[in-house]
Amino acid sequence: MSSAVRGSSSPTTDLLDDYLALCKEACDGEIDRLYGDGDQTGGLRDLILDYPRRGGKALRPALGIAMCLGLGGHLDAILPTAATLELYHNAFLIHDDIEDESWWRRGKPTLHIDHGIPVAVNVGDAMLSLSLQPLLDNVERIGLGPALRILRAVSHMTRRTVEGQAIELDWVRSNTWTLTDADYLTMVELKTSWYSFITPLQVGAIAAGEGPDRRAPLETFGRHLGAAFQITDDLLNLRADPDEYGKEIGGDLWEGKRTLMLLHVMRCAEPAERERAAYILAKRRPTTNGEAGLVELLDTLTRRGELSASGRASVHSFLMSQHVSDPKTMDDIRWLYQLMCDVGSIAHARKVAGHHAREAAAILAADLDWLPPSHHRDALAGLVDYVHGRTR
């Protein structure tokens, strides 16, 4: 890692980009060192390195590195743990993409679209499994006490993450819509904040030799950062440029994901619109295996007189019996998006994201005063802006 990360300078966007880029470079190198040794069999090595090599900002390693170095710790003390958190993140993404039926990730088809669900499930498991060894090797690297505290923090983190994921999946499956912003924020804290913000910050402090009294303020700081980040991410999913964003656009609406915007719509739209929105959202996502194409083909055959109307009806009711409901259409998605704009849901979500970003900034200024001024502290301040600023 170059002196630009170790040095100290003012927090401009360029410098933050440089900081992130250097952390990413260090983290990529460490991932290669830890997992690129080629002794995994069955093609696992390349599959494990697929998502990490697609890019991404290495936000989680940067948080851990900035906290550790900002507290006077050494890069060697945090780097294997930082790389491990990045591996966890990528494992969660692989399984998340299966769970959300996402088709696109960082500008390419998702792993399960490329290699099938069986391989993608196992590659995610492999990444979760491989992450334990570097954390055990911390015993020799940073001493027994800190190593065990990091292991406990990671154990807590993974538990929170799967709980948040379970809540979200449960809402979608049970078609639950009577949810408040507080419900959403609780879910986001579990699903996102722990593994993306709180734990990276905490393990950074532990690796620098800090005691347990840093845990609580970093938890609060990370919780607000996580809320601002996730709401912003959900807003980006609605409207960003796919080339820049790297995910499929509007995927959350196809999936029926409970975002702050959608919950706001379901609370604030007129009853008739709310009813139509609920009807659309209860529809399933079209399958990837060309189901829509089959329906189209049958329509054409009926028009040409090659398939009777009653035959067409039989096939249609067969398809319905298999899938319970019609799939969502592009028009459905456009209508939902317009409703969000009309009801003020997007403005509401932006406001909430702004609130949490300001809270995070205030906590950094007031409650993290034990983190001395440095380039690393500046990077954390820059990250507060970055996390929230992506949609302003």
Added chain:
Amino acid sequence: MSSAVRGSSSPTTDLLDDYLALCKEACDGEIDRLYGDGDQTGGLRDLILDYPRRGGKALRPALGIAMCLGLGGHLDAILPTAATLELYHNAFLIHDDIEDESWWRRGKPTLHIDHGIPVAVNVGDAMLSLSLQPLLDNVERIGLGPALRILRAVSHMTRRTVEGQAIELDWVRSNTWTLTDADYLTMVELKTSWYSFITPLQVGAIAAGEGPDRRAPLETFGRHLGAAFQITDDLLNLRADPDEYGKEIGGDLWEGKRTLMLLHVMRCAEPAERERAAYILAKRRPTTNGEAGLVELLDTLTRRGELSASGRASVHSFLMSQHVSDPKTMDDIRWLYQLMCDVGSIAHARKVAGHHAREAAAILAADLDWLPPSHHRDALAGLVDYVHGRTR
């Protein structure tokens, strides 16, 4: 746990059944204590306990308990680790069932059939995540040294398991058939022996305070046990009573799983039969969403004159374009099974399983002489017979 486990008696089948039942009872209680506290959200608790509560023999906990108690260790020293290994096993089963597209597990639909793939992926992840905490709590329970050695053993185990799974998935995906018995046994050692036999035995010895010199003989013992177990399991999959076996029958053939029997067929059948077998095995499994039913419905419509022959052909080629190939049929599966019988593949597999069971028994007798005579040692001897004896 009652005195029947702690006591000593001759190794009859009844006593082994009692021993397994008591280990299972202790393990179930521990799983309830560790994971049944109800603080998991989103319905996770019941989903996590679903597979463990369906029964199963708790073979892995029994191996750990027998080794620990047989070496003079305490039940408290091994029980949380034994329960954790059982949780790992059930997590692997959940993800395995997704990867193998299995529909049936322990007499009920698989978790992903019951609750969908998204929920099943996350529940498996939750179980893998939750298993770290009890292993960290070992530090207070059995001391730092043994706790860290168990963590390292589990880290090694999960790595080997996902590698074995990757090899097997890779063979299916790449339609590889030029495989020897040695290739199969290497895969089985990684996929099955480590997590089902070697690691449970090793952690039992560690929990009893034994040093690293017990590692190597237990690895050899567990490797042979694992081979005998997996070959026997594959044989059972072909022909056992579903009520007793609890899995779908012939599922391995539908899946195209590389078993010792199928590899033997592909080496020893006449060229024409080998060619037909390869053709069948390259076909995909029918989808669960009623694809076969749709084809049947279209056939009926064509017979009734409600769908033209050319229309039927268009739909058929559409379905082909979506799925690349025809699905396997029940006749295909019956033909493969008959070929296995005719070529002697089943007899060959039985012979290999018997060889590994005898090797395991010989190692127990000669190389595990540091394990004194006891009810627990008898149970291990009984397990060697049990693992192999299920198909005799």
